Amino acid sequence: MRALVRTAAAATALALLLTGCGGGGDGRPDGRIHLRFQSLAWQKESVDINKRLVKEWNASHPDVQVQYVQGSWDSVHDQLLTSFEGDEAPDVIHDASDDLADFAYGGYLADLRTLLPDRLSADIPRQSWQTTTFDGGVYGVPFLQEPRVLIANTRILKDSGVRIPTPEKPWSWPEFRRVTKELTGKGRYGIAWPLKEPVSVTLNLGLSAGGELFHRGADGKVTLAADRGDQVVPGTIHDQVNTDHSAARTALGMGGGDTLPGLFGGKYAMVPLGFSYRQQVVEQAPKGFEWTVLPAPAGSEGLAQGVSPQTLSVAEDSPHKKEAVEFIDFLLRPANMVRLAKGDWMLPTGTEALADPSLHTRDRGWATGAALAGALRSAPAQSVRGYPEWKDKVATPALQEYYSGAIDAAELKKRLVVDGNRVLARYQR
Amino acid sequence: MSPRTSGTTRAGQYAALLCYLVFLAFPFLWLISTAFKPAPELGSLHPTWIPEHPTLDNFRQAFDEQPLLRAAANSLIAALSAGVIAVVIATPMAYVMARHRSRLSTAATGWVVVSQAFPFVLLIIPLFLVLKQLHLINTLWGLIMVYVVWALPFALWMLVGYVRAVPRELEEAAAVDGAGRLRTLVSVTAPLLAPGIVATALFAFITAWNEFFFALVLLKTPEKQTLPVVLTHFLGAEGASDLGPLAAAAFLATLPSLVLFAVIQRRITGGMLAGAVKS
Numbered sequence: 001m002r003a004l005v006r007t008a009a010a011a012t013a014l015a016l017l018l019t020g021c022g023g024g025g026d027g028r029p030d031g032r033i034h035l036r037f038q039s040l041a042w043q044k045e046s047v048d049i050n051k052r053l054v055k056e057w058n059a060s061h062p063d064v065q066v067q068y069v070q071g072s073w074d075s076v077h078d079q080l081l082t083s084f085e086g087d088e089a090p091d092v093i094h095d096a097s098d099d100l101a102d103f104a105y106g107g108y109l110a111d112l113r114t115l116l117p118d119r120l121s122a123d124i125p126r127q128s129w130q131t132t133t134f135d136g137g138v139y140g141v142p143f144l145q146e147p148r149v150l151i152a153n154t155r156i157l158k159d160s161g162v163r164i165p166t167p168e169k170p171w172s173w174p175e176f177r178r179v180t181k182e183l184t185g186k187g188r189y190g191i192a193w194p195l196k197e198p199v200s201v202t203l204n205l206g207l208s209a210g211g212e213l214f215h216r217g218a219d220g221k222v223t224l225a226a227d228r229g230d231q232v233v234p235g236t237i238h239d240q241v242n243t244d245h246s247a248a249r250t251a252l253g254m255g256g257g258d259t260l261p262g263l264f265g266g267k268y269a270m271v272p273l274g275f276s277y278r279q280q281v282v283e284q285a286p287k288g289f290e291w292t293v294l295p296a297p298a299g300s301e302g303l304a305q306g307v308s309p310q311t312l313s314v315a316e317d318s319p320h321k322k323e324a325v326e327f328i329d330f331l332l333r334p335a336n337m338v339r340l341a342k343g344d345w346m347l348p349t350g351t352e353a354l355a356d357p358s359l360h361t362r363d364r365g366w367a368t369g370a371a372l373a374g375a376l377r378s379a380p381a382q383s384v385r386g387y388p389e390w391k392d393k394v395a396t397p398a399l400q401e402y403y404s405g406a407i408d409a410a411e412l413k414k415r416l417v418v419d420g421n422r423v424l425a426r427y428q429r
Numbered sequence: 430m431s432p433r434t435s436g437t438t439r440a441g442q443y444a445a446l447l448c449y450l451v452f453l454a455f456p457f458l459w460l461i462s463t464a465f466k467p468a469p470e471l472g473s474l475h476p477t478w479i480p481e482h483p484t485l486d487n488f489r490q491a492f493d494e495q496p497l498l499r500a501a502a503n504s505l506i507a508a509l510s511a512g513v514i515a516v517v518i519a520t521p522m523a524y525v526m527a528r529h530r531s532r533l534s535t536a537a538t539g540w541v542v543v544s545q546a547f548p549f550v551l552l553i554i555p556l557f558l559v560l561k562q563l564h565l566i567n568t569l570w571g572l573i574m575v576y577v578v579w580a581l582p583f584a585l586w587m588l589v590g591y592v593r594a595v596p597r598e599l600e601e602a603a604a605v606d607g608a609g610r611l612r613t614l615v616s617v618t619a620p621l622l623a624p625g626i627v628a629t630a631l632f633a634f635i636t637a638w639n640e641f642f643f644a645l646v647l648l649k650t651p652e653k654q655t656l657p658v659v660l661t662h663f664l665g666a667e668g669a670s671d672l673g674p675l676a677a678a679a680f681l682a683t684l685p686s687l688v689l690f691a692v693i694q695r696r697i698t699g700g701m702l703a704g705a706v707k708s
Contacts, residue, residue: 036649040666042662042663042664042665042671043665043671044490044493044494044671047494047662067650069649069650069651070651070654070662072645072658072661072662072664073661073664073665073666074641074645074661074664075641075642075645078550078553078642078646079645079646081554082553082554082557082646083646085554085557085558086554086557086558086561086566087561088557088561088566088649096666197667255667256667256669257669257670257672260472261472261473261474261476262474264472264473264474265473265474265475266474267474274667274669276665276669277669280472280669283468284468284469284471284472285469285472286469286472286473287469
């Protein structure tokens with residue numbers, strides 16, 4: 001035993017000495033400006049492109065050197081919050097717009113309005129800027145976004161003879177319901193809704209039918225109110241599962257990726273997924289599997305749907321805000337934005353980047369996605385304080401019960417609105 | 430109890446044990462299976478236990494995309510250090526608390542148990558600020574310190590139980606034979622505590638080896654990151670994941686714990702006290 005302890009102690013001491021695990025020491029008195037850029041890119045292509053862009057910047061800007069820091073989508077909010085509190089936040093921060101509100105209201109992020117170059121301000125459409133605008137300030141640059149699309153088994157669609165929708169002539173929600181019934185057959189469902197996280201899907205797609213749910217009054221306070229438009233999307237899903245049996249009940253508890261084996265195996269004719277899931281389809285689909293990307297159904301508001309774009313922000317405590325924004329501007333030059341978008345299989349927000357011909361090919365559904373870009377709006381609730389609690393405590397269980405058939409539409413409405421308003425009221429006193 | 434009843438009972442016990450073992454082993458076996466599957470099999474509607482076309486591509490990709498070896502080395506340093514330091518500090522403390530019972534030691538034991546209930550998120554910001562003052566952010570020393578502090582209460586609690594299990598009569602017999610206090614502790618008590626010390630060190634090691642959140646928050650540069658942090662780089666937003674390489678990397682990440690268990694499990698279960706005291 002003693003020998004074991006001695007060996008372990010000696011090994012530890014040796015390892016510590018060899019690896020020099022002592023102080024990091026960021027102080028580099030070389031007269032240069034050093035920025036830290038925390039990226040959440042995770043797919044190999046995306047990480048490679050981000051690193052390459054940092055390298056290109058460093059090569060052309062010897063006085064402002066950027067260090068690439070790999071972040072993680074898992075726990076990013078808590079990690080950033082701790083870094084902000086400890087004055088250790090990265091200078092340039094990659095995140096999603098729906099995560100920014102707390103940081104923006106908390107004073108942790110720099111208001112970019114006076115720092116952004118005109119080129120970048122003009123290049124990104126107003127509806128995208130809305131996703132990062134809080135209390136009149138702009139706290140991030142939205143640069144990548146993804147609509148929800150229908151990924152479909154081409155062979156099943158063709159064999160069924162249903163009309164194939166296009167962004168110009170999408171399915172309406174009633175037509176979509178009819179089509180899924182037609183696509184349903186022995187051992188096959190017309191659609192599988194992966195609704196492990198049902199709230200954002202329901203709210204974001206609900207915009208197409210005029211569903212707003214969250215209404216901001218003249219006093220700035222937000223209240224919940226459901227009208228007919230709010231019931232179109234949840235009603236369709238509910239009826240597909242419980243009345244038509246054209247949607248797989250087992251898929252309701254799944255995440256997006258979990259439905260892919262069923263799609264590949266012909267168990268589901270279509271699955272609604274984020275645009276970037278195409279990469280997993282390309283990687284995992286069996287040989288010979290034919291698939292296509294269709295636009296989500298349209299309602300009274302056309303193809304409108306909510307998104308929470310990926311963003312780049314600058315820490316309020318960064319001593320080099322101007323240089324940080326210059327770096328962001330470099331990253332988001334149209335050509336670079338196209339590279340970033342392709343690396344993540346998403347759409348760029350920038351108008352010029354979006355016009356790039358390589359994003360309009362029919363291959364792998366790029367053209368369908370690009371055609372939807374103009375209809376993307378700010379996700380309905382992302383700047384509403386109290387939304388996370390409403391989502392977790394009220395909306396998620398209520399929608400899950402509704403979709404499974406445990407409660408009816410009236411009970412759903414009561415819970416989302418009446419119970420929900422009680423939650424929001426606590427945040428808006 | 431009749432032999433027939435005994436046999437039935439035993440069969441039931443074995444069945445229950447088998448079910449439990451299958452339940453415990455399932456995630457690990459599935460992880461191994463996934464790690465060796467090519468991408469098309471990962472997306473199969475009818476998954477198989479044994480990969481039809483086993484491949485090492487996931488391992489190649491995992492090593493190609495992330496610095497797994499460096500991260501494993503960092504994890505090993507942090508976990509080994511935490512294990513060793515925790516038992517070095519906890520052992521004498523546990524001895525005092527077990528042998529000299531007082532209101533203070535009872536209160537200390539209670540506090541130790543209560544302290545385990547604090548969530549990470551509650552502690553991380555003050556801890557971050559303290560470590561920053563000590564210039565220990567982004568250092569493995571800082572992380573090791575956190576791991577030791579985090580493991581110490583439970584280690585202490587475990588060791589107190591082990592010390593109490595060592596019969597006082599042995600120490601008294603040593604004293605009668607002329608051994609001094611220190612000699613008794615070193616030559617008589619410590620060897621008998623060995624299984625407890627090993628188990629405690631193992632607990633501290635595994636806690637540190639698997640820990641994610643402190644490492645994520647305290648380590649800034651890629652060179653310092655530990656294995657659990659690097660594993661999350663295979664995960665994207667909204668649960669998307671690079672499943673094959675993730676499984677391969679996660680499988681590799683479980684190996685050190687398994688090897689450690691295999692090497693020292695006899696130490697834990699050896700029953701070194703057997704026959705020490707004639708009752």
